[in-house]
Amino acid sequence: MNEKIVEFCGLLRQNGLRVSVSESMDAMRGLGVAGLAERETVRAVLRATTVKRAVDVPTFERLFDLYFTGMGEVIKEITDGTRAALDLDPAAFQRLLDDLERFLREQGIELSPLAQALLRADAGQLERLLREAAARGQLGDIQHGLQEGKFTHALATALGLGALTGEIEGLKGMLGGLDPETGKRFGAFLDRRLQDLAEMLKSAVRQELDRQDVDRRDRQGIQALAEKSFFYLTEDEMRRMQEAVNKLAQRLKNVVTIRRKRARRGRFDSSRTLRSNLQFGGVPFRMFFDRKRKDKPQVVILCDVSDSVRNVSRFMLQFVYALQDLYSKVRSFIFVADVGEVTKLFTEHEANTALDTALTGNVINVYAHSDFGRAFRTFHREHLAAVNSRTTVIVLGDARNNYNLPHEWVLKDVQLRAKQVIWLNPENRMTWGFGDSEMDRYAPYCTIVEECRNLNQLYRVIDRLVAV
Amino acid sequence: MFASVDDVIAQFESLQYITSRTIGTVVYLATQLQKPILVEGPAGVGKTELAKVLAKALGHDLIRLQCYEGLDEPKALYEWEYAKQLLYTQILKDKISEVIGAARSLTEAVDRIATEDDVFFSDRFLLPRPLLRAITSAKPCVLLIDEIDKSDAEFEAFLLEILSDFQVSVPELGTLVARHVPMVVLTSNNAREMSDALKRRCLHLYIDFPERNHELAIVKLKVPGIDEQLASEVVSLIQRVRKLDLKKHPSISETLDWARALLLLNVHSLDHDLANETLSVILKYEADIRKAQQELKDFRELQRAKQKTPAAASATSDKDVLH
Secondary structure: OHHHHHHHHHHHHOOOOOOEEEEHHHHHHHHHHHHHOOOHHHHHHHHHHOOOOOOHHHHHHHHHHHHHHHHHHHHHHHHHHHHHHHHOOHHHHHHHHHHHHHHHHHHHHOHHHHHHHHHOOOOOHHHHHHHHHHOOOOHOOOOHHHHHHHHHHHHHHHHHHHHHHHHHHHHHHHHHHHHHHHHHHHHHHHHHHHHHHHHHHHHHHHHHHHHHHHHHHOOOOOHHHHHHHHHHHHHHHHHHHHHHHHHHHHHHHHHHHHHHHHOOOEEEOHHHHHHHHHHHHHOOOOEEEEOOOOOOOOEEEEOOOHHHHHHHHHHHHHHHHHHHOOOOOEEEEEEEEOOOEEEEHHOOHHHHHHHHHOOOOOOOOOOOOEEEEEHHHHHHHHHHHOOOOOOEOOOEOOOOOOOOOOOOHHHHHHHHHOOOOEEOOOOHHHOOOOOOEOOHHHHHOOOOEEEEOHHHHHHHHEEEEEHO | OOOOOHHHHHHHHOOOOOOHHHHHHHHHHHHHHHHOEEEEEOOOOOOHHHHHHHHHOOOEEEEEEEEOOOHHHHOOOEOHHHHHHHHHHHOOHHHHHHHOOOOOHHHHHHHHHHHHHHEEEOOHHHEOOHHHHHHHHHOOOOEEEEEEHHOOOOHHHHHHHHHHHHHHHHOEEEEEEOOOOOOEEEEEEOOOOOHHHHHHHHHEEOOOOOOOHHHHHHHHHHHHOOHHHHHHHHHHHHHHHHHEEEOOOHHHHHHHHHHHHHHHOOOOOOOOOHHHHHHHHHOHHHHHHHHHHHHHHHHHHHHHHHHHHHHHHHHHHHHHHHO
16 A cells, blocks of 8 residues: 555656655555545545645545546446446356356466456456556656557556466367356356456556646646736636736735735834833833834836737736735826826726726727827826825836837936836837837836736746835 | 544534534544644635634643734744843842842852843743743643734744744743643635645645535534524525625635524525625625625526426526536
8 A cells, every 4th residue: 555655646746746755654654544444534634644735636636536446447347348248247247257266276277366366357456466567567657648559568568468368368278178158158258358458458558648647738838828928818818817917916915915014013122121211210111112114115007008018908907906906005007198097996996897997998098009208298297296205106018109209208207206117018128129119218217127028027027026 | 532533523513513524534633643734725614613623622722823924933932021020120129239249340240140040031031922832731732823824934934843843942941842742723824825844744634615515514503493494595595606706705604694694583584685685794895795696686587487497497507507
């Protein structure tokens, strides 16, 4: 059993779960205590000891079913199939098995363990032999459906199929001495069993293939998604990306609250306490703690929602939405050629409604040609009061200005007033400054300029944001 | 100590806590292997309750440490009572001058004081916090570390040390070793991923919202006198509502609150209007309530359709799955 657990832990690891050696040891000790009698208990023990994240539970359940029923079930099924094919009910089938065994004993024939297990329909023994053969045939190395034939062959060799065929053929030769009726029955049974074994080999390989495959594709998918540019997402990916952004925001929230709380916490200030209590003759009437730091971050976000960044702006807005949830003082604006404030919209409506309203032109005309210069000037004229020395200004946009006047002086002015200006550009850094991109003009007036084309980059940016 | 998994389940049930076999197994394992349990799951599925019931079943004291952002060692383990120390030095001024009275030089005076400083760093001035109390407790106890995900990463690292050795070193007093290894239950709402090191040391238990029958059993147990039909209707509706995309899903405690509220209103069967009016017991956001009301409407129409044509109803019931 221990070997089986080690193997199972290896399997879990292959599928992306982190199972340490001490955990597999716990699993063994746990099974020792709780016993192996009940399947559900075994499952609960293994789950409690090896799976430590709720997200891994479904993977575990699938693998558990695959591993701990898999082969046994299949063997039983195949044996049942044979019984049905020979047109026998279970009792008659058992009689056949008994008859055959008596015959073998009378003839004084010593069979190999494999032949014995096969002819006695001993599912447990067969499973063990198959598993051992799988280990010897390095079945675990299979990676691809096209290798099925090769590995079936390797497994057959490891199991000793050749020798078994010889044995069974020999047996069939000896059936002549029996009465024709019984001989025919035995012959048919032997033929069937040989076929069965081939079938079992095939299923074993196919199962192994399934097992290797579980989650591999999934995992690769998620990895790829994080690196994929926002521009080229399919609809399904968009939906998954939304979940990812939400998770990111949630994580950001935790990190931020923890960091902020830590700064606010005061420790006992013994020297100040002593000093101040000297007036009472040293009796500590007044306690002092380190002063709390007051710093409520204020954020002003300007998000480009023009056609050129259509795909991106949705995520960006979602991110903005999350940010607004996070900080108490966030003002969000969207712009194309005009500027519109969406702070209220975002606080009052749930995410999807708010985003739809913002993106369908209910706040500003989103079908205009983007004009950063004009938008900035409008912002400067109408909303500059939102920016003060504690404000972080975040601009999300590609700086594609359609050859309009860039009015970079606005940004300069904003930078002078603000704590910092951050520009996140969803375009590749290589293309900045080419064509109608005015990034080069705007960049000097930003504290941080970052390319933000995919989830990983967004994550890095957030990490930097939180740090400051 | 429990004799078997079934014993755990039976004992918990006698304390009015209905467990699944999974939970029973994990609890049994934890008591046998003396390992901490890390319980995860959505809010309100009875994670904290599990620890309380465990303490009751074992007949141990429950010591609870509620985690929050910024919880640190002094708050969790022990603290010297500065104020008391300072106060004592003041009150004992005369005594102290007596001790150093004959000293000729400053160095000598300091030396004399130093020989007496044990007095000020003794148990008397030590303020034990939950962790230290669990370790020094004379009787075996259950230590509940609640909402560990709210604490900082540093605190988690510090906790690791305690959980592996069950000993604490107080520099002024020496090392304190636990007389009984406490049974530890950690709960987490998954606001933050716990470190692998911590997870490795614990048995992991994920408690989800219970299945229908399970929840029905809980309602019947906890709300005595409830109508069979009402209980079943309440649970069915709750299960439906949980499938909706809500800000906050109704927890078991809210199911119980609702059942109690309905019982108080002397209701025997849940009708549409009544459900609509009392939804605020189970849902805590306006938007959620609106969604649930819509769902309730659909549900009623579905039931009407069912009554009219049983065959047509089975076709529409696929809609369930889509939620």
